[in-house]
Amino acid sequence: MLLLKELPNSKSLAKLLERYPDADIDAISVFVNLLRASSDLSAALDGLLAKHSLLQGRWWVLVLLMRQDDLTSTPTDLAEKAGVTKATMTGFIDGLEREGLVVRLPDAADRRKYLIRLTRAGQKKIDEITPDYCSKVQALMSCLTHERRNAMLDALKDLSANIGAME
Amino acid sequence: MLLLKELPNSKSLAKLLERYPDADIDAISVFVNLLRASSDLSAALDGLLAKHSLLQGRWWVLVLLMRQDDLTSTPTDLAEKAGVTKATMTGFIDGLEREGLVVRLPDAADRRKYLIRLTRAGQKKIDEITPDYCSKVQALMSCLTHERRNAMLDALKDLSANIGAME
């Protein structure tokens, strides 16, 4: 994702208001800062995963599989849960299978389907990354008190619920 | 960007804690929700811009140019402010120039340089999009009071400042 390093300062905001008097500076400021901050966070996550030779897409797939009781799911289910298209999921699974972290198993009941299962190597990879992931995220969030975290969480959920207002 | 639609529920978080007792559920929850929400916001912005046949990267370039007093800047400067590489900026400028929204002008003083200037058509495009952009962002943010917006803004800035903790 792309994001402005140079967020609007007061001068450029003044200029904006001059040309568009109805602009809600507050709202725009939160919006842009949110995109900007999460872009940085995403990049930091990329960096963390790269140290373990993984990428975000594949990482989320491993996480989703680990959540399943039998460590197994289907491409379509994984795609829906991950929020990507089935075609994109095919690519993730290809990569993970190539590295031996998951396997494709044919479904006996429906010959169109495959079952994707986390392998032992896949579980090992998760065990290798998760402590690092947890401690880094914790370090990042340590600058916020629990109250502030909760307030942010609530606000994020409200925004997500209101996303339709932008369409 | 990719993001989990299916955020961790209490059951899977319990499973996580079982395997990694040190995990800070709170911190992870905020982190994941932040990535998730802004991914949705970014997609919504893409949608809004698409209606005006623009893309995020090019849009930010137009915005940056409009902030300049003389509506002019250089590729390197734009790349730094937008947070992309110079190579990526070349692509944005190519696109914008093709549509007549900016022009490349040689710099008389330094023949390696080009000056990128917003054209009248570029300004018109901004004038066409900005009211829509402002009203949609305002509608989105209307679910948060000013107090909550400010709290969020502060929290985002603190997180951005603390991003080094993840590296």
Next chain:
DNA sequence: TGCATAAAGTAAGGAGCCTAACTATAATTT
């Protein structure tokens, strides 16, 4: 049963963004 429709997964091609390497010009060193 036979035919249309839906669903699972894949393939092909495109756009954005990156890194690395390159060209042309300017600045610095000696």
Next chain:
DNA sequence: AAATTATAGTTAGGCTCCTTACTTTATGCA
């Protein structure tokens, strides 16, 4: 002044993710 180094911008090629179109298999309806 000559040679080295740095800077502006571009090109080439890669990766991720998307959309669209396709193949194969299952399901619903007459």
